[in-house]
Amino acid sequence: MELVSRPHVENFIQWAKDKPEVVVLSADLTNSCEVGQWRDTYPDRFFSMGMAEQNMMGVAAGMAREGLVPFIHTFAVFIYRRAYDQLAMSIAYPNLKVRFFGFLPGIVTPGGVTHQAIEDVAVMRAVPNMTVLETGDATEVETVLDAAHAVDGPCYVRFLRGEMPRLFPKSEPFEVGKARVLSTGSDVAILTAGITTEEAMRASSYLAAEGIGVRHLHVSTHKPFDDPQVLAALRECTAGVVTLENHLTTGGLGTAVSEMMTDNGIGKRLIRLGLNDTYAHGASLPYLLDEYDLDAKALVAAVGTLVGRELNVSDADIDAVRGEGAADSKAEAL
Amino acid sequence: MASNPQANDDWLARAERMAERMRVRGFDYVMRNGGGYLSQICSSAEIFSYLYLRGLHIGPSEAPMVPEPFAGNPGQANPDYENGGLYNGPRTADFDRFYFSPAHYALVLYVALIEAGRLGEEALEAFNTDGSKVELIGAEHSPGVESTTGSLGQALSQAIGVAMARRHKGESGNTWVMMSDGEFQEGQTWEAIQCASHYGLGNLAAIVDVNAQQCDGPMETVMTIEPLAQRIRAFGGEAVEIDGHDMAAMDNAYRNRAADRPLFILARTDPTRGVPLMNERKVLHYLRFSSEEEKARYAREFETMKAESQAWNS
Numbered sequence: 001m002e003l004v005s006r007p008h009v010e011n012f013i014q015w016a017k018d019k020p021e022v023v024v025l026s027a028d029l030t031n032s033c034e035v036g037q038w039r040d041t042y043p044d045r046f047f048s049m050g051m052a053e054q055n056m057m058g059v060a061a062g063m064a065r066e067g068l069v070p071f072i073h074t075f076a077v078f079i080y081r082r083a084y085d086q087l088a089m090s091i092a093y094p095n096l097k098v099r100f101f102g103f104l105p106g107i108v109t110p111g112g113v114t115h116q117a118i119e120d121v122a123v124m125r126a127v128p129n130m131t132v133l134e135t136g137d138a139t140e141v142e143t144v145l146d147a148a149h150a151v152d153g154p155c156y157v158r159f160l161r162g163e164m165p166r167l168f169p170k171s172e173p174f175e176v177g178k179a180r181v182l183s184t185g186s187d188v189a190i191l192t193a194g195i196t197t198e199e200a201m202r203a204s205s206y207l208a209a210e211g212i213g214v215r216h217l218h219v220s221t222h223k224p225f226d227d228p229q230v231l232a233a234l235r236e237c238t239a240g241v242v243t244l245e246n247h248l249t250t251g252g253l254g255t256a257v258s259e260m261m262t263d264n265g266i267g268k269r270l271i272r273l274g275l276n277d278t279y280a281h282g283a284s285l286p287y288l289l290d291e292y293d294l295d296a297k298a299l300v301a302a303v304g305t306l307v308g309r310e311l312n313v314s315d316a317d318i319d320a321v322r323g324e325g326a327a328d329s330k331a332e333a334l
Numbered sequence: 335m336a337s338n339p340q341a342n343d344d345w346l347a348r349a350e351r352m353a354e355r356m357r358v359r360g361f362d363y364v365m366r367n368g369g370g371y372l373s374q375i376c377s378s379a380e381i382f383s384y385l386y387l388r389g390l391h392i393g394p395s396e397a398p399m400v401p402e403p404f405a406g407n408p409g410q411a412n413p414d415y416e417n418g419g420l421y422n423g424p425r426t427a428d429f430d431r432f433y434f435s436p437a438h439y440a441l442v443l444y445v446a447l448i449e450a451g452r453l454g455e456e457a458l459e460a461f462n463t464d465g466s467k468v469e470l471i472g473a474e475h476s477p478g479v480e481s482t483t484g485s486l487g488q489a490l491s492q493a494i495g496v497a498m499a500r501r502h503k504g505e506s507g508n509t510w511v512m513m514s515d516g517e518f519q520e521g522q523t524w525e526a527i528q529c530a531s532h533y534g535l536g537n538l539a540a541i542v543d544v545n546a547q548q549c550d551g552p553m554e555t556v557m558t559i560e561p562l563a564q565r566i567r568a569f570g571g572e573a574v575e576i577d578g579h580d581m582a583a584m585d586n587a588y589r590n591r592a593a594d595r596p597l598f599i600l601a602r603t604d605p606t607r608g609v610p611l612m613n614e615r616k617v618l619h620y621l622r623f624s625s626e627e628e629k630a631r632y633a634r635e636f637e638t639m640k641a642e643s644q645a646w647n648s
Contacts, residue, residue, distance in 0.1 A: 044502070050529070054521070056491075058494065058526065061491075061492045062495020062496035062498070063495040065481070066503065067503075086491070089484075089488060090492055093407065093408065093473070093482050095409050128407075129409050152410050153409070
């Protein structure tokens with residue numbers, strides 16, 4: 001598996017070259033959100049807002065009313081926690097074209113509870129007019145720009161930075177509302193988003209070797225959540241559904257799936273893996289994935305529960321049947 | 335009215351009559367509504383009169399004299415949404431933008447639009463009635479309302495974004511914000527002044543109704559913001575304190591503003607002006623009658639104001 005380092009840096013500069021309406025707002029996290037070089041390339045389109053996120057939301061709204069398209073770059077927590085009323089009333093209510101690039105989704109950062117956005121999908125999904133996207137690899141980080149730019153309204157993107165895998169070919173860009181079907185079995189549906197897709201892919205060889213037909217879908221659009229491929233997977237997989245999300249199990253992917261099942265009268269078991277009504281803490285990603293049952297082992301065990309088999313495996317068991325030795329992404333640093 | 339070299343100018347005489355008529359019309363609708371935001375009309379009539387007759391450089395209204403019924407909120411599913419800012423004319427490069435921050439002053443804005451010829455007086459028949467855009471507090475579908483500001487302290491930041499974008503685009507028009515003093519209790523307001531100062535926004539002017547009243551009562555008993563002018567200056571803004579019923583002073587402050595920093599005109603106002611009966615009350619934010627007897631006294635006060643105004647205007 002290819003590992004890519006900081007794909008956003010150069011890609012965003014190239015992408016914005018012929019888009020004079022695109023401006024960047026940063027709240028003192030410019031290099032941390034990989035737009036330092038962007039600032040130096042387009043100094044007249046970069047606006048430093050300082051550590052003042054509430055004001056930044058209003059400024060973005062005002063700029064959008066005058067035809068600019070602000071791309072806010074900051075840590076996700078400071079978008080939806082610190083400035084919620086402003087993003088809801090100044091930006092989302094009037095359906096303004098502002099893009100929120102929220103960095104450090106879930107537990108990817110050792111920065112601890114203050115920096116870990118664990119309920120952002122829940123909050124943003126609840127905001128009328130908001131489109132909610134999530135990136136899961138380098139290709140999505142690169143191609144979500146076009147997808148977000150085409151949204152006629154506010155758009156929140158859970159964004160990755162630093163070193164990340166390329167799971168999907170560059171020829172298959174981000175498409176709003178369309179999941180990626182990674183396997184086509186019909187025993188158990190597995191739905192993942194963001195970094196949990198890579199983790200779930202670690203388990204796919206093992207599950208295949210166990211003879212379990214998995215339908216694995218990578219979800220990159222949390223809202224709108226109406227993909228017929230997802231609905232088909234929920235309907236067709238006989239043993240049930242597992243969701244694995246880098247987020248609370250409240251309000252995120254697992255909840256969206258349960259809503260879709262309820263709305264469509266799909267009565268089967270759903271196991272939601274994610275942070276279960278808890279904050280996390282500062283530690284490495286592999287450590288936290290293991291601690292909170294967000295890793296491949298936990299996924300295998302959940303699938304086992306659905307098919308009525310006890311699949312208590314170790315990381316070594318899983319890695320032993322993995323085709324290629326994919327190196328895990330480098331742990332995040334602040 | 336304070337004496338001033340411009341006091342005999344035509345605009346000022348017209349603006350003074352307009353403010354008087356605004357109080358009468360506003361008081362009338364507060365009585366019809368069985369209560370309402372009366373002190374805000376008393377305090378800010380001159381501010382709105384000044385803005386619409388003199389301060390704002392705006393074109394003719396582009397909206398109907400009587401608004402259509404409420405037709406949904408902004409969103410992708412509602413492409414025909416019409417913004418209340420259409421009452422403030424076209425958004426061209428040279429015209430000013432007007433952001434109205436304390437949304438509970440909506441009735442003051444509506445009566446200002448009527449007196450300025452931008453809204454039909456019959457439009458107020460729908461005030462605070464179900465299905466109407468002429469709402470009690472309102473949002474950006476309401477006449478004259480460019481952005482949704484009922485959550486206080488948000489318009490200044492939006493106006494800063496507008497002013498920054500317009501400077502970025504090389505536009506000559508200014509951006510105005512009408513604010514209430516209570517909004518200076520919000521942290522966001524100070525983030526905003528810090529930002530407008532950092533970016534040297536000489537194309538931004540705020541006029542503040544400093545009536546020293548808020549929902550819980552006199553501001554000095556709730557959370558003091560004074561010394562407001564010094565605080566604004568310390569954050570890098572230009573602050574000019576004036577008698578908030580002296581429109582010539584407003585104009586002087588605006589015409590003589592600094593080019594390199596945002597202007598805050600602190601209009602110190604009397605929230606009982608024209609309705610001395612309100613001096614009996616400790617809390618002025620929203621006039622709610624406690625008895626039929628009290629309502630009758632306000633009704634008599636209104637008849638007195640109306641008669642005086644008619645005598646003055648005839």
